Amino acid sequence: MKKxxxxxxxxxxxxxxxxxxxxxxxxxxxxxxxxxxxEFGGMSKEAISKAREIIADxxxxxxxxxxxxxxxxxxxxxALKATAEAYKSKGRHIITSKIEHHAILHTCEWLEQNGxxxxxxxxxxxxxxxxxxxxxxxxxxxxxITIMFANNxxxxxxxxxxxxxxxxxxxxxxxxxxxxxxxxVPIQVDELNIDMLSASAHKLNGPKGIGFLYIRKGIKxxxxxxxxxxxxxxxxxxxxxxxxxxxxxxxxxxxxxxEERAKRECELRDYLMERVLKEIPFTRVxxxxxxxxxxxxxxCFQFVEGESLLIMLDMKGICGSSGSACTSGSLDPSxxxxxxxxxxxxxxxxxxxxxxxxxxxxxMDTVVEAIKEIVTQLREMSPLYEDYxxxxx
Amino acid sequence: xxxxxxxxxxxxxxxSSVAAWLLKEQGYEVIxxxxxxxxxxEETQQQEEGGCCGLSAVEDARRVAAMLDIPYYVxxxxxxxxxxxxxxxxxxxxxxxxPNPCIACNRYVKWExxxxxxxxxxxxxxxxxxxxxxxxxxxxxxxxxxxxxxxKDQTYALYNLTQDQLAHTLMPVGxxxxxxxxxxxxxxxxxxANKPDSQxxxxxxxxxxxxxxxxxxxxxxxxxxxxxxxxxxxxxQHKGITHYxxxxxxxxxxxMGTPVFVTEIRPETNEVVLGSNxxxxxxxxxxxxxxxxxxxDLIGEMEVTAKIRYSHKGAPCMIHKAxxxxxxxxxxxxxxxxxxxxxxxxxxxDIVVGGGTILxxxxx
Numbered sequence: 001m002k003k004x005x006x007x008x009x010x011x012x013x014x015x016x017x018x019x020x021x022x023x024x025x026x027x028x029x030x031x032x033x034x035x036x037x038x039e040f041g042g043m044s045k046e047a048i049s050k051a052r053e054i055i056a057d058x059x060x061x062x063x064x065x066x067x068x069x070x071x072x073x074x075x076x077x078x079a080l081k082a083t084a085e086a087y088k089s090k091g092r093h094i095i096t097s098k099i100e101h102h103a104i105l106h107t108c109e110w111l112e113q114n115g116x117x118x119x120x121x122x123x124x125x126x127x128x129x130x131x132x133x134x135x136x137x138x139x140x141x142x143x144x145i146t147i148m149f150a151n152n153x154x155x156x157x158x159x160x161x162x163x164x165x166x167x168x169x170x171x172x173x174x175x176x177x178x179x180x181x182x183x184x185v186p187i188q189v190d191e192l193n194i195d196m197l198s199a200s201a202h203k204l205n206g207p208k209g210i211g212f213l214y215i216r217k218g219i220k221x222x223x224x225x226x227x228x229x230x231x232x233x234x235x236x237x238x239x240x241x242x243x244x245x246x247x248x249x250x251x252x253x254x255x256x257x258x259e260e261r262a263k264r265e266c267e268l269r270d271y272l273m274e275r276v277l278k279e280i281p282f283t284r285v286x287x288x289x290x291x292x293x294x295x296x297x298x299x300c301f302q303f304v305e306g307e308s309l310l311i312m313l314d315m316k317g318i319c320g321s322s323g324s325a326c327t328s329g330s331l332d333p334s335x336x337x338x339x340x341x342x343x344x345x346x347x348x349x350x351x352x353x354x355x356x357x358x359x360x361x362x363x364m365d366t367v368v369e370a371i372k373e374i375v376t377q378l379r380e381m382s383p384l385y386e387d388y389x390x391x392x393x
Numbered sequence: 394x395x396x397x398x399x400x401x402x403x404x405x406x407x408x409s410s411v412a413a414w415l416l417k418e419q420g421y422e423v424i425x426x427x428x429x430x431x432x433x434x435e436e437t438q439q440q441e442e443g444g445c446c447g448l449s450a451v452e453d454a455r456r457v458a459a460m461l462d463i464p465y466y467v468x469x470x471x472x473x474x475x476x477x478x479x480x481x482x483x484x485x486x487x488x489x490x491x492p493n494p495c496i497a498c499n500r501y502v503k504w505e506x507x508x509x510x511x512x513x514x515x516x517x518x519x520x521x522x523x524x525x526x527x528x529x530x531x532x533x534x535x536x537x538x539x540x541x542x543x544x545k546d547q548t549y550a551l552y553n554l555t556q557d558q559l560a561h562t563l564m565p566v567g568x569x570x571x572x573x574x575x576x577x578x579x580x581x582x583x584x585x586a587n588k589p590d591s592q593x594x595x596x597x598x599x600x601x602x603x604x605x606x607x608x609x610x611x612x613x614x615x616x617x618x619x620x621x622x623x624x625x626x627x628x629x630q631h632k633g634i635t636h637y638x639x640x641x642x643x644x645x646x647x648x649m650g651t652p653v654f655v656t657e658i659r660p661e662t663n664e665v666v667l668g669s670n671x672x673x674x675x676x677x678x679x680x681x682x683x684x685x686x687x688x689x690d691l692i693g694e695m696e697v698t699a700k701i702r703y704s705h706k707g708a709p710c711m712i713h714k715a716x717x718x719x720x721x722x723x724x725x726x727x728x729x730x731x732x733x734x735x736x737x738x739x740x741x742x743d744i745v746v747g748g749g750t751i752l753x754x755x756x757x
Contacts, residue, residue: 308513311466
């Protein structure tokens with residue numbers, strides 16, 4: 001295979017070799033079921049406890065507030081559906097934003113079909129939730145506010161502390177989908193008044209298929225899966241021990257490297273943004289220049305079809321993405337870009353590049369040259385570009 | 394020499410899969426693409442049918458591409474398909490026509506849009522698994538030619554392609570019979586899944602056209618009206634003109650003692666005209682929205698064989714130029730159910746001369 005430059009770390013990441021190494025013994029060596037009496041099973045239980053401790057510490061939570069799940073989407077589904085059910089006698093109103101991940105948006109739509117009301121907050125041109133609107137949207141029957149920690153497409157970090165404060169003042173539960181942010185930026189649930197938080201291992205060099213939901217002690221939400229007594233009876237099913245161990249290891253690595261990694265990625269990210277903006281005309285950066293995840297860049301190239309750009313980058317061995325890919329792998333205009341006010345035709349031409357710990361400056365240079373070449377070529381064949389140039393020359 | 398690059402439109406079915414394989418064998422650099430063209434089905438429908446046809450096509454095509462070891466992508470053409478095919482389909486029914494969405498899809502989506510995007514990404518050609526061939530004639534023009542197998546002829550829906558589109562298109566399957574294609578598929582180990590035959594209209598899987606139009610058109614949906622004789626005598630009530638097509642006998646919900654057929658649809662008065670079997674026959678028609686292939690334009694008149702719908706065998710016919718974008722077609726014998734909105738396609742032997750859209754005036 002030709003040399004690949006992988007710049008889609010927001011989609012998923014490479015499982016770190018240390019993580020794989022930590023997981024391996026839990027496949028064929030320590031394969032015991034954690035719910036058994038004998039010592040062999042206890043080794044699995046101990047491994048789970050250790051991972052839970054690492055993760056709880058990472059967000060300033062208690063161990064018994066961390067519930068392992070099958071991933072971020074499951075955590076989001078659980079948080080929303082179970083809260084709605086448990087608190088429906090108090091009210092049936094939920095507040096979220098227009099730029100959430102589909103795991104939140106589609107769950108909200110499902111809740112709407114089942115007797116709940118959902119307010120979808122607008123965001124500003126950088127994708128930041130408007131706090132004044134949030135305050136206005138709160139009603140006596142509001143039971144839950146769910147706003148993502150950072151956006152998966154444009155990397156914008158939401159004012160979570162302020163949202164948490166508002167929620168607490170009104171006695172409303174606050175859930176945040178932190179799938180993109182966890183492991184990238186520091187998160188402390190108590191400081192931020194977060195009541196529930198979703199995260200996933202494979203976004204931070206951990207394995208796929210494992211995530212967690214933090215549920216603050218005292219919150220009464222129902223079990224997600226009924227069955228055995230695993231996860232304090234709230235999420236039944238034999239634990240994915242290797243996954244949990246890998247998640248723990250990945251969190252440990254991410255926390256240890258966070259500061260230095262963020263600094264490095266911010267530098268590379270800013271270098272990439274500056275070069276592209278300077279060297280390719282009719283280009284914009286979506287989202288805020290600084291208030292964004294360290295590894296996220298999102299561009300729009302006017303007169304360019306995002307899909308063609310991605311295919312041609314792929315032909316050069318560069319993996320990027322455009323908006324969020326739907327199940328088939330083909331692209332619809334991004335709901336996030338539409339929400340920040342981009343017109344349909346421009347929202348179609350976006351490119352998201354998300355850096356990883358192994359991304360280098362040389363990679364950035366290669367990518368800039370590739371984008372330049374492809375965008376030029378695509379514009380030469382674009383009737384819209386031709387018209388525009390004729391009118392403006 | 395650098396290999397020529399070709400984008401093959403892949404559905405996951407046998408024909409387009411073999412097309413990709415053939416082109417690879419012929420030395421092209423092949424890229425597989427599945428066009429995503431219609432909106433995902435309603436959730437309830439997906440649950441009932443245990444999946445979405447659109448997605449299973451993508452999955453199948455992706456696996457075939459992996460087996461052939463060619464790059465594969467899904468391209469999104471939903472917006473183009475909505476505009477040029479679905480909206481057109483509804484608009485035509487609302488004006489009392491019976492459209493052929495496949496022809497519009499071929500011209501504007503499969504060719505115009507796919508070709509544009511394929512050229513964008515550096516391809517020289519697009520290719521499909523159609524049972525048809527493309528020939529360069531002595532006069533330098535490109536024309537669609539019937540496949541070597543008469544058992545399967547897909548040329549009717551291709552009459553509207555432009556010269557430029559044809560010059561950038563390959564149809565490798567047209568050189569073989571259906572049996573030959575099937576045995577090639579077997580030889581290369583294609584998992585020829587038992588796919589049901591393609592729907593007549595892919596975006597209306599339940600075949601309820603009227604229901605689809607009602608959902609799309611909303612309050613513009615034509616209301617109930619009268620069945621009348623051609624002299625204007627009221628015979629009963631119809632469900633709305635979008636429920637009918639010329640020549641229709643079933644589902645009229647009217648008992649006349651003798652068999653009756655739809656002979657005309659009058660959107661302006663919201664009437665559906667009924668008549669006897671003989672009334673369904675016509676000897677001539679007008680067509681516009683013309684596209685010529687083997688000739689650059691019709692000068693004077695020409696003797697051709699014409700097909701007035703996909704399933705029509707074809708009938709001898711004389712075509713006369715009747716205006717800038719208009720021909721008058723005169724059949725030797727009366728033909729059944731000349732239907733406004735459908736295409737008439739002209740052939741000389743195996744070669745597509747051209748075609749156009751049948752006009753409403755034809756029935757008056």
